[in-house]
Amino acid sequence: MNSTILSMGIKLLVPLFVIFSLFLLFRGHNAPGGGFVGGLVFSIAFSLYTLNYGVKRTKEKYKIRPLKLIAWGLLMAVLSGLIPLFAGESFLTGLWHDEITIPVLGKPGTPILFDIGVYLLVAGTILSLIFTLWEE
Numbered sequence: 001m002n003s004t005i006l007s008m009g010i011k012l013l014v015p016l017f018v019i020f021s022l023f024l025l026f027r028g029h030n031a032p033g034g035g036f037v038g039g040l041v042f043s044i045a046f047s048l049y050t051l052n053y054g055v056k057r058t059k060e061k062y063k064i065r066p067l068k069l070i071a072w073g074l075l076m077a078v079l080s081g082l083i084p085l086f087a088g089e090s091f092l093t094g095l096w097h098d099e100i101t102i103p104v105l106g107k108p109g110t111p112i113l114f115d116i117g118v119y120l121l122v123a124g125t126i127l128s129l130i131f132t133l134w135e136e
Contacts, residue, residue, distance in 0.1 A: 006052045017045030025119050026112075035115035039122025047130045055131045066131060069124025077117030080110045 021042035028034025050058045058064065084093040096109030 010049055014045045017041055035118030036122050039119040042123045043126035050134050055135050066124040066128035069120045073117045073121030076113055080113035083110050
C-alpha cells in the first residue's frame with residue numbers, strides 16, 4: 001500500500017501507541033485497563049506499520065516474533081498462578097510484597113505478572129493473526 005500520509009504518521013504513532021499500551025497495562029493493575037486492552041493497543045501500532053510496509057519489513061525492523069510473545073505471555077501467566085501454590089495458597093491467589101512500593105504500580109505482586117502475561121499473549125495473538133492475513 002505505502003501511503004505517504006500514513007508513512008509520515010507511523011513514525012509518530014508507533015512509539016505513541018506502544019507507550020500508551022504500557023500506560024494502559026500498568027494503570028489497569030489498579031484501575032480500568034490492564035493487560036488485555038494494553039495488548040490490543042500494542043498490536044494496533046504494528047498493525048498500522050504492517051498495513052503500510054508489509055509483514056516482512058515489520059518483522060525485520062522491529063524483530064517481532066508473535067509466537068515468542070505468546071509463549072512468554074503464557075509462561076508469565078502460569079507462573080503468576082504457581083507462585084501462590086509455593087506459598088501454601090490456592091492457584092492464582094494474589095500475593096503482594098508489602099515492604100516495597102513502586103510509584104506507578106503500587107505494591108508489586110502476582111497480579112501484575114498475570115497482567116503482563118495477558119498483555120504479551122494478546123499482543124502476540126493479534127500480531128500473529130494480522131501477519132498471517134497480510135502475508136503475500
